[in-house]
Every structure is written in structure tokens, then in C-alpha cells.
Amino acid sequence: MSLQIFPRSFCLALLGLALASPAFAGDPFRPYAPRNIGSHTEAAFNAIFREGNYKSARDLLAVAMATEPNEPLAFAMQASLAYDAADFEAMKLYAEKTRQAAEQLKPQDPLRGNLYLAVSYFLEGGYLLKKGNYLEAVSKAGNVFDYLDTAAKSNPDDPELNLLRGYLDLFLSKYTPFSQSDQVINRFQQYASPEYLKNRALATTYRDLKKYDQAMEYLDKALAETPENPELQYLKGQLLRIKGREQKDITLLQSAQVYYQVALQKQDQLSQAVIVQLNHENNAIQYEIQKLRDNPNLKSFD
Template sequence: MAVKLTTLSQITPSRVLRVASATLVSLSLWASPSLAKDPFRTTNARQIGDRTEAAFKALFEQGNYKKADSFAQKADPRDPLTQALRASLAYINWDGEKDEAKKSAQLEVFKTYATQTREAAADMVSKDPLRGNLYQAVGHFLESAYIFSKDGTVKGTPRALGEIQQAFKYLDNAEKIDSSDPELNLLRGYIDLFVSLNLPFSSPTDAINRLDKYATPRYLAHRGIALGYRDLNQQAKALAAVDSALKATPNNPDVLYLKAQILVRQGDNRGSIAYFNQALTKQEQLPPGLVRQINRERDRAQSRLGNAGQ
């Protein structure tokens, strides 16, 4: 996929970081217990370490960032999924940090794990070309996010653009190996969705269809679909998708928070407050920055209720 130079003015650090974070969400779905079935394939199953799998479950099934970080730090560093999980958590910590010195240091931690994701993936290519190419794509996306965050849009664009182009090259390589692979379709569905919503390079409709038809685990496919429809302002479809995700992960504060956001966009401020509050009952397992954001959005919904005299 070639990136058009005429669209460079629309590339911002926050947009690329959203793409990178979305990539990590889909990437982290590759975790499966070392003695369990591959959640994507009935044949040629992949296996990973128990601690990496535990980190995945803590983060994406339970929404427990602290537990996920504890497991990830103890997991096998040679596994690029381990490094990707560490990078995801480091980015979240960077995004929510208020102290500028700590924020700068956390950005360098994020960069280290992003590079280690790419390097570990390169080592994997000879044994598993499909996953090796996918992880290299993720590593390049993350490194582009680091460049934008460190150098800004004007100074960072030439280098970051090269990283983005490399990322799509590796995604295309993986698709050439097996375009029907369910793991690939989940990852590419998330990446294409967030790229299309934040950068004008692909179709959100095609990405949503890919997630809907081919992606598993279903609860994360539904979560991605809900995010897509939310940002396309198709809130009824977004609500149906997030409700499907909640059936599988009813206590995940991230999914509860997402439903609250969708209800706000539907104009149901009263209904949204209950879900904001449910998400905040899990605040001890969330990063401080995310807790502050949920509180801000809940307070705005409450203020709108008061202003409307409801």
C-alpha cells in the first residue's frame, strides 16, 4: 500500500499512535496457552508461553493493566508478542503521565520495546514467515509513532513515513503467504480500520467487513467493529457490536467505557453514566490517565443532564 504525499498534512502523532495502539490490540490476540488450542486455527496451531498468555488475558479479557504488566515483565523476552505487550503498556503509561521528565523517560521505554518487537519478529521469519512479517509490521508502526511523538509532525514526517511504508510492506508480505489466515485477518482488520479512520489510506467499510466475517476471538472483533461504527457515527450498529463484546467480557472496564461513549453519542447521557460508573469500579486496575479521562467524560455527561433539566 503506497502512501500519498498529498495526505501528509493529515498525519499527526495522536492519529498514528491510535493506529499503533489498535495494532497492538489486534497483535495481542495471538496469545494462546502453551497447552491450549490456538484461538484462531484448527490446524497448524501456534503456542506461546504461559506468562505471555496470562498478560494477554489480563489486559484484553479483564482490562487489568497492572496485572498484565506484571505478567508481561516476567514473560519470555525473545517472543515478539511479549515485547509488543510491553510496548502497548509503556505507551499507555506515557500517554497518561503528567510529569514531563517521567513522560520523556517513558517514551524511550516505549521506543525500546517497539524496536525489540521488530527485531524479535525478524528472528521469527525463518520459523514462521506469516507471524514474523506481521510482527515486523507492528514494530514499524510503533517506531513511526515514536518518531512523531519525539520530533513532531513537521520534523518527523519524512522518517515516520518511511516506517509506515515499511509496515504496509510487511503486512502485504504476510497476506501473500496466506490471505485466509484468521489471525492475519484480525490484525489487518484492526489496522486497516484505524488507518482509514485516522489517515485517508483505506476503507473503513472493508475493514469492518473483514472483522465481521473472518476475525476471531469474536469479542475483540466485536469491540473493533464497535469502535469503527462509533467513529463513523453509526451509533446503533456500534451499540449492537459493543453489546456483543460485553456478553463475552462483561466486567472489562474498557468495554464498559466504550459503551458509555456510544450512549453519549446517541444522546443518552443518563444511560451512559451508569456505564462510566461501572468502569470506574475497576479503577484500581486501570492506568491513572485512563481513570482521569473516564471521570472527565462522566462529569460532562452529568453536566449535560443538569443543563437539560433532566
């Protein structure tokens, strides 16, 4: 497993915790017995994951941290944005604030308090990796899983717990036999929520397992709920490009290019890391389409 990409996977999980549901006291996860996570925190998450709008999310998150200072999820989100922007000192700061808020929350809500203590140690581990402290970073994994296990004692079927832990488990399952991936996927399907985030995670998992038909199935479900999200449009383009390259099918490649270009129309609201990769892949697919036009019997794009 590459330790370099491990923290980004979990940070992306933190970026993906949003579903508009004002009747549930700002709780995007639980239709029953909701927690009062906070409307401003929820609004920031809606911006970043339902809309794929990082620019708007940063402004909303500033309000969330000022008005809902005891919500660890807000600080975890800010740490994740700092990681994405390569501002690792800010990441460390907000990882510490996540831990402080989680400690305050734990007495009245042990599940969420312990869950975000786990998150804070994971974020700290990501910071240490970037500083080259690999052994110390790996040592934080024990804290992460200890707090996740403690959180699960409150309610192992909790949707928020299973969404965050599921993203982590799905990432790890890529480096294990597929039988274990099946077990992880089955539990994630059963308990994680909200649906569109679950479907997005399953789409990327099946993509990485090279099961592209299943990946497309779950991605289409996610797009049906959040059709304007440019990150999902980008992912759709990725899957079509993979199939187009495999089948040497210019029509599939052209369809992929359409999705890339739709996503590019909203690139001003995406993170810088996504913008760079999206533009790189869009340039590459233009080359691939032209190469296939010039040589319909092409054996390889390499």
C-alpha cells in the same frame, strides 16, 4: 489523517490480542494449526483485554518476557504499554526487541515473523512522531505495509494477521469514502479473530462513522463475551451519552452515567490515559443531566 493519533490506534490493536484457550498452546487466534505463542504472553493479554486490567498485565508481561524471550508479541505489548505511559524511550527499546524476536521467528514462521517486523516498524514510527521526526516516521509506513504484504503471502486469511491489519485498516478507513470502509469491514468480519476483539473494533469503527445503532449492536456482542471489562463498560457509556445528547433524553444520559460509574469502580486497573478521559466524561455527563433537568426544552448542551 492525524499522524498524532495514528500510532495509538495500532498500539491499541496490540493491546487487544487475548482469548483464554489453553488447549491451543497459548494461541488465541487459531482453532486449527495453532502456534505456540506462549502461555505467559497469553495470560498478560487476557489480563489487559478480557479483564481490562493493565496493572495485572504489567506483572504478567514481565514474566512473559523473561520466560518466552523469542515471542515478539510480548515485546510489542510492552512497547505499547510504554507508549500509553508516555515512556517513549522504553517504547523505542521494546520496538527494537520486537524486531529482534521477529527476525529470529521468521525462518520457522514467516507469517508471524513478518507480521511482527511490520509491528516493530510501526512502533518505531510512533516513537519518531513523538520526537518530532515526522518525515522519518512517515517513511516507516512503507516498511510496515511491505512486511504485512509479505506476511499475507503465507496465508492471507490468517486470523492473527487479519486482526492486526484489520485494526489498522479500519482506522485508515475513517479518512476514506465509506465504500472503502465497507470493503475493509467485510474482510475484517470474515477473517479476523477472536470474536470479542473483532466486535469491539467494529463497535468503535461504527461509532466514529456516526452509525450508532450498528456500534451498539457490536458492542453488546463484545460485552456478552467480556462483561467485566471496564473499558467496554466505558464505551457503552459513551454510546449511550452520544444518543442521550442527540435526543436530549435524560433517561439515556442517566443510563450512560451508570456505565461510567461501573467503569470507575475499576479505575485502579485501567491505564492512566483512560482514567483521565473517563473521569472527564463522567463529570461532563453530571453537568448535562442537571442542565436537562433545569431546562427540559434545552436545544443544545454547548
